[in-house]
Amino acid sequence: MGYYIGIDVGSVTTKLALIEKQGKMVWDTYMRTEGGPIETIQKSFLQLSREMGDLDQEIKGIGTTGSGRHLAAVMVGADIVKNEITAHAAAAKHVDPQVRTVIDIGGQDSKIIFIKNGVSTGFNMNSICAAGTGSFLDHQAGRLGIPIEEFGAYALKSYSPVKISGRCGVFAESDLIHKQQMGYKKEDLIAGLCIALVGNYLSNVARGKRIEPAVLFQGGVAANLGIKAAFEQRLGIPITVPRHHNVMGAWGAALLAKQCHERTGYASAFRGIKPIASFSCVPKTFSCSDCSNHCEINELYIGESLASRWGSRCNKWSDLERSSKNYREERDFPLQGFRRQVSS
Template sequence: MGYYIGIDVGSVTTKLALIDEQGEMIWSTYLRTEGGPIEAIQKSFGQLSKQGYDIEKDIKGVGTTGSGRHLAATMVGADIIKNEITAHATAAKFVEPEVRTVIDIGGQDSKIIFIKNGVSVGFNMNSICAAGTGSFLDHQATRLGIPIEQFGEYALRSKSPVKISGRCGVFAESDLIHKQQLGYKKEDLVAGLCIALVGNYISNVARGKRIEPVTIFQGGVAANVGIRAAFEQKLGMSVLVPKYHSVMGAWGSALLAKQWKARVNESTKFRGIECISSYECTPKTFSCMDCSNNCEINELYIEDQLASRWGSRCGKWASLEKSSSDQEEIRDFPLKSGLEKQAVNYDL
């Protein structure tokens, strides 16, 4: 037997998926990142170690994705690093080979992926407007006094949805507060908000491109049955929500690790479940101002040893062999502008 691990580290949540040789999900976890991606990754592996799986020696490959994919890759010893679009599309095609459109709404951004004949042919992202994302819905649910788990159910009970402006998150919230003050029922407010947010998605994310079946809805927001119903009403078609919709990015990165193993047949660089759960990681960053790029260089130290460095566009800081004294010398060298290079540490 062989197993593969996928990790998706986002700004709001961290997901981990364990799959078998057939690509099927064995186990997964979904945690709030809460501003601490290192702790969230370690907690995920801590949960995995308690499941009783005797898989340590049978891990064949590890993949990472998400905004924190480079950090996660260094921490765990990943074999492949891929962007979110590739990871989500890979998982969607595994779940439904005939998929043509992937609607993905996460904690802080939204994306749409177009697939033709099993190949991704385009995508759009919306990372500016928060309307419709998980964090926005969480905020509105709290303000209305509704558990987020019941938010969609309220929408389905509505008989007369209220018209809410969905041009952006600010307008949507402002209009929702105004309509609430007029005494509308919560279920009508929630239903109107779901319809408005779906309209916003189609306008600002799909941007006029045709959404064709089979359409898969994934990401944390796919758990909201009100949003799903609004999509089906607006598009005039059924929308498939996979069983593991909230961890599709992690699943996709695990599948990509499986593909990597089949292609190169190399040994994994995985550090080990118990090791990852216990060692100390310290991220640091500094700005290199030797040219107009002003690159922000990210470093990760594991047990006080520099393990990885990324963010250099020219490759100057790609080597791990530069000593700390070299770094201090470059940071302290005065530029013509009189600015000085400064090291900045972020406690994540």
């Protein structure tokens, strides 16, 4: 048949999607990164291998996105690497060709994408405020003793939401604690928090721009029924949460890999499902002292081979097969945790 894989490595979660040649989702997984993107990527491919079998010969393309997209690309042999905006927009347009606005709230960032006639016309992202993101809501749910899966449902039980300051995450949490100590019910506190965070999003992310239907709500926070209801109440228009809202970035990366393969016809550089799940992958770093920039050079070793190197402002370290004798002698040293001197 031919399949395509998309990987979205975020700061909080890692998503993997498998689609068929028509773009339909065949399989997906969603895991918490927990500070270990390499291990989480490998766990995702191990799960894919166990549940879908050996598909290596049928994988025609693979794409990566997210904050860890470059690391993931080297690990898996990606054919295309795209930013989150492009990937989320691609998935949204596939789900609903009439989409005009995409609201995406992930683990640590929020963004809005504007689309007209199937073409992305602009986007905004949150700046320094993470209020309303998944990690913020996780923290508040834990502090209130409520499973995050039930957080939104609590909000829908409220008949008298408490007014919460939503100017930023620090003020929202402080105000929530103050109102909690005054004895308000949890459902009223949570409903008030959802309303405040939606207001924060509209002022700091949407920044007053008109939100036109059809509107898709994507990202992990889209599962929060309270946030969805608050958006609908504030905007006065229906908000659609796609079935695969939490893996839309990975889906978009797979769709973009599909487009790349169909356009170029090139064979994929994909390393294989089982090899990715089992090989040794070790990042290392050192500081180059050849000039005053003191660039931090990052390396990724797969097995015992240097797979990629990046980080220099010049091209001095771009050659993976650098022939410097000093470098060959020092490359087996433990590179992390100290400054390494390398002569030119």
